[in-house]
Amino acid sequence: MSVTSAQGFxxxxxxxxxKASGKPxxxxxxxxxxxxxxxxxxxxxxxxxxxxxxxxxxxxxxxxRAVVLNSGGANACTGPEGFADTHRTAEHVAGLLDxxxxxxxxxxxxLIGERLPxxxxxxxxxxxxxxxxxxxxxxxxxxxMTTDTVPKTAVATGAGGAWTVGGMAKGAGMxxxxxxxxxxxxxxxxxxDAATADAALRAATAxxxxxxxxDGCMSTNDTVVLLASGASGxxxxxxxxxxxxxxxxxxxxxxxxxxxxxxxxxxxxxxVGATSEDAAVAVARAVTxxxxxxxxxxGNDPNWGRVLSAVGTVPESVAPFDALTLDVSIxxxxxxxxxxxxxxxxLVDLAADREVHVVVDLHAGPAEATVWTxxxxxxxxHENSAYST
Amino acid sequence: MSVTSAQGFxxxxxxxxxKASGKPxxxxxxxxxxxxxxxxxxxxxxxxxxxxxxxxxxxxxxxxRAVVLNSGGANACTGPEGFADTHRTAEHVAGLLDxxxxxxxxxxxxLIGERLPxxxxxxxxxxxxxxxxxxxxxxxxxxxMTTDTVPKTAVATGAGGAWTVGGMAKGAGMxxxxxxxxxxxxxxxxxxDAATADAALRAATAxxxxxxxxDGCMSTNDTVVLLASGASGxxxxxxxxxxxxxxxxxxxxxxxxxxxxxxxxxxxxxxVGATSEDAAVAVARAVTxxxxxxxxxxGNDPNWGRVLSAVGTVPESVAPFDALTLDVSIxxxxxxxxxxxxxxxxLVDLAADREVHVVVDLHAGPAEATVWTxxxxxxxxHENSAYST
Numbered sequence: 001m002s003v004t005s006a007q008g009f010x011x012x013x014x015x016x017x018x019k020a021s022g023k024p025x026x027x028x029x030x031x032x033x034x035x036x037x038x039x040x041x042x043x044x045x046x047x048x049x050x051x052x053x054x055x056x057x058x059x060x061x062x063x064x065r066a067v068v069l070n071s072g073g074a075n076a077c078t079g080p081e082g083f084a085d086t087h088r089t090a091e092h093v094a095g096l097l098d099x100x101x102x103x104x105x106x107x108x109x110x111l112i113g114e115r116l117p118x119x120x121x122x123x124x125x126x127x128x129x130x131x132x133x134x135x136x137x138x139x140x141x142x143x144x145m146t147t148d149t150v151p152k153t154a155v156a157t158g159a160g161g162a163w164t165v166g167g168m169a170k171g172a173g174m175x176x177x178x179x180x181x182x183x184x185x186x187x188x189x190x191x192x193d194a195a196t197a198d199a200a201l202r203a204a205t206a207x208x209x210x211x212x213x214x215d216g217c218m219s220t221n222d223t224v225v226l227l228a229s230g231a232s233g234x235x236x237x238x239x240x241x242x243x244x245x246x247x248x249x250x251x252x253x254x255x256x257x258x259x260x261x262x263x264x265x266x267x268x269x270x271x272v273g274a275t276s277e278d279a280a281v282a283v284a285r286a287v288t289x290x291x292x293x294x295x296x297x298x299g300n301d302p303n304w305g306r307v308l309s310a311v312g313t314v315p316e317s318v319a320p321f322d323a324l325t326l327d328v329s330i331x332x333x334x335x336x337x338x339x340x341x342x343x344x345x346x347l348v349d350l351a352a353d354r355e356v357h358v359v360v361d362l363h364a365g366p367a368e369a370t371v372w373t374x375x376x377x378x379x380x381x382h383e384n385s386a387y388s389t
Numbered sequence: 390m391s392v393t394s395a396q397g398f399x400x401x402x403x404x405x406x407x408k409a410s411g412k413p414x415x416x417x418x419x420x421x422x423x424x425x426x427x428x429x430x431x432x433x434x435x436x437x438x439x440x441x442x443x444x445x446x447x448x449x450x451x452x453x454r455a456v457v458l459n460s461g462g463a464n465a466c467t468g469p470e471g472f473a474d475t476h477r478t479a480e481h482v483a484g485l486l487d488x489x490x491x492x493x494x495x496x497x498x499x500l501i502g503e504r505l506p507x508x509x510x511x512x513x514x515x516x517x518x519x520x521x522x523x524x525x526x527x528x529x530x531x532x533x534m535t536t537d538t539v540p541k542t543a544v545a546t547g548a549g550g551a552w553t554v555g556g557m558a559k560g561a562g563m564x565x566x567x568x569x570x571x572x573x574x575x576x577x578x579x580x581x582d583a584a585t586a587d588a589a590l591r592a593a594t595a596x597x598x599x600x601x602x603x604d605g606c607m608s609t610n611d612t613v614v615l616l617a618s619g620a621s622g623x624x625x626x627x628x629x630x631x632x633x634x635x636x637x638x639x640x641x642x643x644x645x646x647x648x649x650x651x652x653x654x655x656x657x658x659x660x661v662g663a664t665s666e667d668a669a670v671a672v673a674r675a676v677t678x679x680x681x682x683x684x685x686x687x688g689n690d691p692n693w694g695r696v697l698s699a700v701g702t703v704p705e706s707v708a709p710f711d712a713l714t715l716d717v718s719i720x721x722x723x724x725x726x727x728x729x730x731x732x733x734x735x736l737v738d739l740a741a742d743r744e745v746h747v748v749v750d751l752h753a754g755p756a757e758a759t760v761w762t763x764x765x766x767x768x769x770x771h772e773n774s775a776y777s778t
Contacts, residue, residue, distance in 0.1 A: 045698060045701040045702055046700075046701040046702075046703070046705065046710075046712050047697045047698055047700060047701030047712045047715070047728070048701070048712070074694075076694065076697075076698075077693075077694055077697050077725065077728055077729055077730070078729055078730065079713075079727065079728065079729030079730070081729075082729070111694065112692075112694025112695070112697065112698065113693060113694040113697075113725070113729075113730055113734075114730070115730075173681065174681055174695075174698065215680050215681065216678065216679070216680055217679055217680060217681045217695070217698065217699070218698065218701070218702045219698065220694075220697070220698050220701065289605065289678075290605070290606055291604050291605055291606060291680065291765075291769075291773070292562065292563055292604065292606045292773055295769070295770050295773035295774045296773065296774060298770065298774045299773075299774025299775055301774065303501075304466075304502060305463075305465065305466055305500065305501025305502040305609075306501070306563075306606070308436045308465075308466055308501065308502075308609070309434060309436055309465075309501065309563065309606065309607065309608065309609045310606070311435075311436060312434040312435040312436030312437070312607070312609065313434055313435075313607050314435070316435065321435075323435050323436045323437070324468075326436070336466065336502070338468065339436070339466055339468065340466055340467055340468030340470075340471070340502075341466070341467065341468070341502055341503070341504075345502075376680075376770055376773075376774075377770060378767050378770050378771065380680075380684070380770075381684050381687065381765055381766060381767050381769075381770055382767065384680070384681050384684035384685065384688075384765075385684045385685060385687045385688025385690065385765075386688055
């Protein structure tokens with residue numbers, strides 16, 4: 001059900017014809033109210049796609065009525081013409097829904113540097129508007145897929161089931177969100193104001209999507225939009241909404257990692273004993289960005305030397321620690337103790353499970369954080385050399 | 390000839406038995422003077438191998454008599470025992486050469502996290518000392534190879550041939566130097582003092598080894614040592630020595646990239662129009678660390694969208710530029726103009742040559758810099774998942 005699990009929303013997913021594969025490629029999510037609260041977080045990449053420029057403006061006033069999303073083209077690096085295409089898409093959808101164009105969020109994903117075929121896209125929008133349904137969330141989640149192999153949805157409830165949060169996301173490559181991740185639309189029927197919704201969404205994404213670093217490459221199109229209809233009639237506090245949003249975002253983020261391009265392992269790098277959460281994140285991210293470490297995990301090699309060599313690249317000013325006290329465990333085996341050799345590395349079994357758990361103890365403070373990544377595989381290289389995204 | 394091209398040096402390369410392959414694995418370079426000037430630059434990784442800790446101390450006074458280098462084991466993350474092994478190596482070589490242990494630089498490369506077999510290593514040192522020869526530089530260059538497929542040497546002269554600079558280097562993976570690269574020993578017979586030698590070496594490495602970023606992974610063992618014998622009797626100025634050292638370092642750095650693990654393309658990313666050289670380096674490094682860009686080049690795909698998405702990750706505070714004025718050319722074809730679509734990307738031929746030249750124009754200032762990297766290939770993944778380094 002995803003984005004239509006909460007009351008007050010309709011959605012559709014159709015095949016406009018943007019993808020050569022002929023698979024569904026256009027989704028529409030509409031908030032029927034009574035509220036029209038909308039907030040968003042976007043990529044921190046300085047090279048941003050036209051839809052990001054547009055949609056930042058749309059949610060600036062905390063209100064929106066609809067989100068139109070297409071796969072089959074990112075509309076990034078397409079100049080003023082690309083921005084005009086996004087504007088025209090919003091105007092067209094606004095006309096179909098009898099709302100203001102300034103209340104239509106636009107999201108695009110696919111190849112960078114090519115214009116979208118607008119006649120195809122607008123005809124698809126017509127079909128999507130005609131097909132809007134209170135159970136259309138599943139179709140919408142399918143229509144935003146690119147190299148994803150499965151649609152990704154998640155649902156959580158608050159206040160004992162009185163209100164619901166539902167979401168959908170896509171993303172399998174260029175997956176190292178800077179403030180968000182690829183495309184994600186979340187809906188809720190809780191009664192909230194825009195300020196509360198915005199604070200809750202930022203808190204939820206900071207510890208979920210921002211802790212995914214699949215391949216170190218930040219997208220130009222990352223967008224997470226939250227729409228609130230208020231249709232449940234029940235108010236949510238900031239704490240309640242943050243909890244439910246975090247649950248939905250964490251589940252979607254985990255599903256992104258599980259479906260990352262070419263990956264054979266999902267790897268959690270948990271850094272403990274840090275002086276601050278930021279320090280722990282910086283150290284974890286250094287490990288998750290080491291191609292040598294990621295290739296070793298692909299080879300089921302518990303190569304802790306590559307963990308330490310990555311940890312050591314983090315500046316002292318960012319994460320204070322003493323290199324001679326570092327501990328590393330992999331899947332529960334403490335292979336490195338006090339910066340040197342620990343338990344026998346052959347005790348680590350990486351072949352048994354897709355999940356790999358690395359823990360680095362900095363012995364410098366009380367803070368910790370976990371970043372998820374994937375291994376570096378032949379299939380990742382193949383998919384990203386043979387397929388233009 | 391490499392490190393024995395300059396007068397006043399002897400070298401040897403022998404098979405001690407540290408490598409399972411039975412290939413040469415121990416090198417010795419000796420400075421017979423009259424000067425014993427020695428300076429070095431080392432990895433900026435905070436996790437450093439025992440030989441780096443030792444050798445930093447050795448060259449702290451600007452003097453050394455010999456460099457002993459082994460492949461087949463990095464002696465990194467080996468605790469106090471590993472440091473004792475390095476110390477013992479220096480003491481042993483010092484005894485063989487009748488010099489002070491505090492004048493023997495030690496370098497090691499290979500797997501992190503394992504002790505070296507000291508009896509094997511010291512017997513190898515005996516053999517190397519017996520085999521020292523004024524034409525031993527070639528053998529020494531072979532003995533420091535790990536996954537390198539060819540030995541890497543370079544020679545330059547100064548003052549119209551009055552003095553010579555010669556060097557050898559190894560390195561094919563974990564190749565993103567922080568202040569130096571893997572192992573490199575350079576000799577000169579110019580008459581210089583330690584301060585001049587140090588300034589020249591830092592200037593030379595800053596624009597050569599520091600501009601190589603093959604796989605984004607910084608080593609724990611990076612060491613570049615320069616020995617000066619003064620045997621030519623001719624003094625070199627800072628400018629002259631810097632010029633000759635830069636030529637040798639640039640040639641060795643280029644050879645490292647050309648022999649990088651699994652690579653099928655050598656890629657120069659030149660950033661022009663930057664506000665400062667540091668800004669240009671930061672932008673170039675962001676591109677050279679994009680796995681998606683590197684995989685695209687492997688697939689002979691001139692995917693400039695992946696260049697722009699990487700450029701956009703550099704913070705404004707580091708490199709000011711306007712994303713809407715960015716130009717990108719690949720092998721001379723301007724595929725991106727003003728942040729949007731430029732010439733037809735199919736005009737770019739990447740299959741014809743191992744070298745690929747990317748130019749990014751930030752249109753923000755007069756500064757420029759070039760960073761070299763490699764493509765991301767099946768063979769890189771294979772070599773680094775099947776082989777523990």
